[in-house]
Amino acid sequence: MIPELLPLVSAAILGILCITAGFLDIRDRRLPNWLCLLTAVLGLIAVTLLVSPQGALLAAVHGLIALIIGMVLFQFGVFGGGDAKFYAGIACWFPLSQGMLLLALTSCFALLLVAVWFAISFMKRDPAAKTSTKKAMLPFGVPIAAAGFVGFSMSPFSPF
Numbered sequence: 541m542i543p544e545l546l547p548l549v550s551a552a553i554l555g556i557l558c559i560t561a562g563f564l565d566i567r568d569r570r571l572p573n574w575l576c577l578l579t580a581v582l583g584l585i586a587v588t589l590l591v592s593p594q595g596a597l598l599a600a601v602h603g604l605i606a607l608i609i610g611m612v613l614f615q616f617g618v619f620g621g622g623d624a625k626f627y628a629g630i631a632c633w634f635p636l637s638q639g640m641l642l643l644a645l646t647s648c649f650a651l652l653l654v655a656v657w658f659a660i661s662f663m664k665r666d667p668a669a670k671t672s673t674k675k676a677m678l679p680f681g682v683p684i685a686a687a688g689f690v691g692f693s694m695s696p697f698s699p700f
Contacts, residue, residue, distance in 0.1 A: 547699040550586040554633060554692050557582065558685035561626055565681030571622030579629030586633060590697040595635045602639050603632035623680040630688035634695070642691050649683030649690075 557579050565571055580603055588596040610624025627646065634642050657678055693700045 546586075546589055547697050550590060550697075551689075551692060551699055553582055553586070554689055558630075558689045561685045562679070562682045565622075565679035565685075569620075569677050569679060571620075571626045571681045573622075573625065576622065576625035576629040579626065580632040583629065583632035583634075587635065591635060598635040598637070599632050602634055602636040603628045605636075605639070606631035620677070620680065623684060626681050627684050630684055633688060633692055638691065638695065641694070642687060645687035645691050646684055649686045650680060653678060653680070653683045 557575070561571055561575055561579070564575065583603075584596050584599055587599040591599075607624065607628035610619055610627055611621075613619035614621045614624050631639065631642060692698060
């Protein structure tokens with residue numbers, strides 16, 4: 541493959557993964573394990589090709605740290621298990637030095653999601669209607685996916 545196309549192909553693959561995750565999370569409130577694992581593996585391959593094998597090692601460390609923290613948050617009911625695994629998969633697209641960028645972007649997109657979610661819920665509230673617990677959960681895979689793609693787009697090896 542022509543090296544100049546690697547960033548563009550990587551961005552396209554990440555975009556497809558992020559769109560898939562967002563769609564599945566909105567539709568099912570579930571992020572499947574295969575998607576989280578595929579995201580992590582393809583991220584490590586991309587970082588290996590775009591940065592270096594050492595960069596991929598640091599991205600793997602980033603993903604592992606994110607997974608451990610995510611699982612702790614899951615145990616306390618702060619975060620869904622699929623969200624924790626998907627965030628860890630997205631973290632594998634970023635060397636450890638870019639971890640705070642990913643966390644900051646995810647936080648910003650999550651705040652935006654919460655604000656929009658509450659505004660929509662307030663406008664269409666019906667006291668007589670019963671909402672299923674599943675539909676009441678916020679699809680945090682959406683801000684994670686958005687942050688992953690935007691963060692990748694901001695990286696030095698981005699095609700944008």
